[in-house]
Amino acid sequence: MSILEVRDLVTRFHTRRGVVRAVDGVSFDVEAGETVALVGESGSGKSVTAMSILNMVRAPGRVESGQVRYRGRDVLAMGDSELRRVRGGGIGMIFQDPMSSLNPVMRIRDQLTEAMLAHGKFTGQAARDRAVHLMGLVGIPDPAARLADYPHAFSGGMRQRVMIAMAVANAPDVIIADEPTTALDVTVQAQILDLLASLNRELGTAVVLITHNLGVVARLCQRVNVMYGGRIVESATVDELFAAPRHPYTRGLLAATPRLAAARGSTLTPIDGRPPDLIDPIQGCAFAPRCAMAREMCTRHEPALEVVSVGHRAACWLPDLTMAPPDRPVGGDVPPPPTGIPLLEVRDLTRHFPVHRNLFGRARAVVRSVDGVNLTIAPGETLGLVGESGCGKSTLGKVLVGIHPATSGTVTYEGADVTGPYGLGAKRMRRNIQMVFQDPYSSLNPRMSIGRVLREPLDVHGLARGADADRRVAELLELVGLAPEMADRYPHEFSGGQRQRIAIARALAVGPRLIVCDEPVSALDVSLQAQVINLLRDLQRRLGLAYLFIAHDLAVVRHLSHRIAVMYLGQIVEIGPAERLTEAPLHPYTASLLSAVPEPDPALERRRERILLTGDVPSPLDPPPGCRFHGRCPIGPAHRPERVICATTPPPLTQVSADRYAACHFPGELTTGLHTITRAAQR
Structure with a gap:
């Protein structure tokens, strides 16, 4: 039976420019123990729908009509005292940015117990005991000790786990998760998704998942509602929607999503145009201006959300018409030159940051952000650089463009050593190597015209x-x-x-030959991400550019890169051609990253076995001895006690085959593919 029923929900924002129709007649149900997704581009109304369900929309917005029935009671008609009992007690909320949702001057213990004491379900010692239990439930090590910490002492993934603990503190029937994994590494994302799935499975908690990542939807959800222009345009079971999408917008989202199984020579198909301005009244289908199959009726009359097959509804006049392919060229890769002088060569590069200085200014400890990196980039080549947050990827990129000086090692550009005091930081070198940062808004001066x-x-x-x-x-x-x-x-x-x-x-203004791209698409919707990826590939073909492409999404990196380098705790642990590295990784860390990448294919997701890494990346202040990955390695001494060598002897980056390198004592023993994971060493 439905535990949450949303009917004809309408939320509007009254601004000076006009009335923004943020949510315009949304209806859906959530059954007990079910995970339902709301997907769509930014601005489609997903988050406002979530806030409207809990009647938390702030001025100038307000819920103008509709019903939200929780256990048969209309949340929108409740008084303040009853509404407070439902918020957190019956319906929990996980917000996108945990740092802005946690009080920075309160200990985690106080924030967790406050959530329980406010609802009266737990008192005194019972609340404190439950706080320890919740911290363990969400996978935070040493939970009793960590309760005394403040939010800044936790990593992004751990803060998100704390938010989940707060959301389930009072055992709610429904959790609304608003983009809970958007800014997280794929390994942390996998841990969060596994946690939500276990809550759903073991406690019977229903989950409303808001996201634009279709791979996450395929891995976690049973039903999907696709939103566009403040309305639901398609609704179906996850298997039906991915196998036979009936709305052109849903087809566009799927076509724009990079996949590990797709051919690397193919071009992603972004959705042309921009989402509608919700201030202007929309006549006809809101998607018609961007739809390649739109007809005159689409621009005149709004289609209703109607049944197109059993359990499948779509708001489209032509749900059975196959969408024509876009009229754009499909280009292949630009192969890097097999021989000749590399454009950029890095040898034994380190970048250490001194911390904890004494009275005489001497550093008592150093953060080893980059610790002995070796790599080359050929003219016209894209080298992907992947790894979890904190592994040193961005620091390496900033050393190459001269933002940070190298502590030791050499950087050679076109055969010339440029690591001295007049190295890459000099004006003449800044022309040759430019950088594109993750957040374009913070890297553009808001007071200057374009x-x-x-x-x-x-x-x-x-x-x-x-x-x-x-x-x-x-x-x-x-x-x-x-x-x-x-x-x-x-x-x-x-x-x-x-x-x-x-x-x-x-970055192109000064005519560079190499561009360092630091997470340039991680914060973008899937369609915008496809546009930027296609643009980078097109510019490479036309201008012969080389890229160092830094990201944590291996599906995106594989699509764009010729070779991939995998970085862990300041060191390169594997490097090789993109296709071979992703099909048969040599290092267990690479296998773990690939295992964590969700594919937009529900059937494939159900067949895959996963490697769930435990814990965070160790501190670069005190790297572990031996192999730096051994404490988290699925085939390391924690699982195979006889492998003492992993904990005592650092493995060098050695050549395993003609073009494959790995820093592992047992390379290739743990192999992950797209369909199965073979653990030869674990019997």
Whole structure:
């Protein structure tokens, strides 16, 4: 039976520009013990729907009509005291950003017990005992001791676990999880999803999962509601929706999603255009302006959400029409030169940050962010760099562009050593190596027009002035797929994907040969992500660029890269061609990362066996002896006590085959594929 019923929910925001129709007639049910997904691009109304269910929409927004029935009672008609009992007591909420949801000046113990005492289900010692139990339930080691810590002492994944503990503290019937894994590494994401699944399975807790990651939906959910323009446009079981999507928007989301099983030469298919402006009244189907199969009726009349097959509903006039392929070229990879001088060569590179200085200014400890890295990048090649947060990926990129000086080692650019005091930080080298950061909004000056942003590097390097600079700005905007007329606009007037295009244009302004891309698509919706990935590949073909592409999503990295380097705790543990590395990894850490990547295929997800890593990455202040991964390794001494060598002797990065390198005493023993995981050593 349905424990939560949402009927004709309408939420609007009354602003100076007009009325924003954020949620416009949404209806769905959630049954006890079920996991239901709300998916769609940013701005589709998912999060506002979640806030509306708990009647938590703040001014200038308000829920204007509809019903939200929890156990038969309308939440929207409840008084304040009853509503407080439902919030946290009957329906829990996990917010996207745990740091902004946790009080930074309160210990975790106080925040957990406060949530329980406020509802009166637990008192005094019982609440404190349950707090310890909850911390253990969500997989936080040494729970009694960690309760005394403040939020800043936890990693992002651990803070999200604390948020889950708070959400289940009063044993609610329903948990609403709003993008709970968006900013997390794939390994931490896998742990969070496994935790939600266990709560769903063992406690019978229903989950409403809000996300734009279709792989997460395939792994965790039973039913899916696809939202667009404040409305549900398709609803089905997870198997039915992935096997036979009936709305062109759903098909577009699936086509834009990178997959580990897809051919690397294929081009992702992003959804053209932008989501609708919810201030303007929408006539007809909201998706019609972006739909390749739209007809006249689609622009005149709004389609109702109707049954198209058993358990499957779609709001489309033409649900049985096959969507025509987009009229865009499909390009293959740019093969890197097999021989010749590398464009960039890194040898024994380290970057240590001193901490805990004494009275004389001497460091008593150092953070070994980058600790003996060796790699090469050929002209026109994309080298993917993957690993969990804290492994040193971004620090390595910043050393290469001169933001951080190297502590030791050498960096060679086109055969010349550039690691000295006038190395990559010098102006002449900044032209050759540029960087694109993760958050384009924070890397663009909000007070400067886009034209000024793009002219600035031209002025600094003396490349163009006056009319020549204006022409170059227009060329750069066209190069990244934006209109030259947009040069007078400011960053806040662009979408996230457009801002990332502008950041790429700024990096291209000085004519570099290598661009360091630091998580350039991790914060973007799947369609915007596809647009940026296709743009990077197109620019590489046209300009012969080389990329160091830093990310933690191996499906994205595999799609774009020629070779992949895997980094763990400041060191490269495996490097090799993208396809062979992802099909048959040599290092257990690489196998674990691949195992954690969710594929947008429910049938495949049910067949896959997973390696769930326990714990966080060790501190770079005090790296473990021997192999730095041995404490978390599924074939290490924790599982095979006779393998003392892993805990005592650091394995060097050695050549295993013609183009494969691994830093492991037992390379290839743990192999993960797309369908199965073979554990030859574990009997």
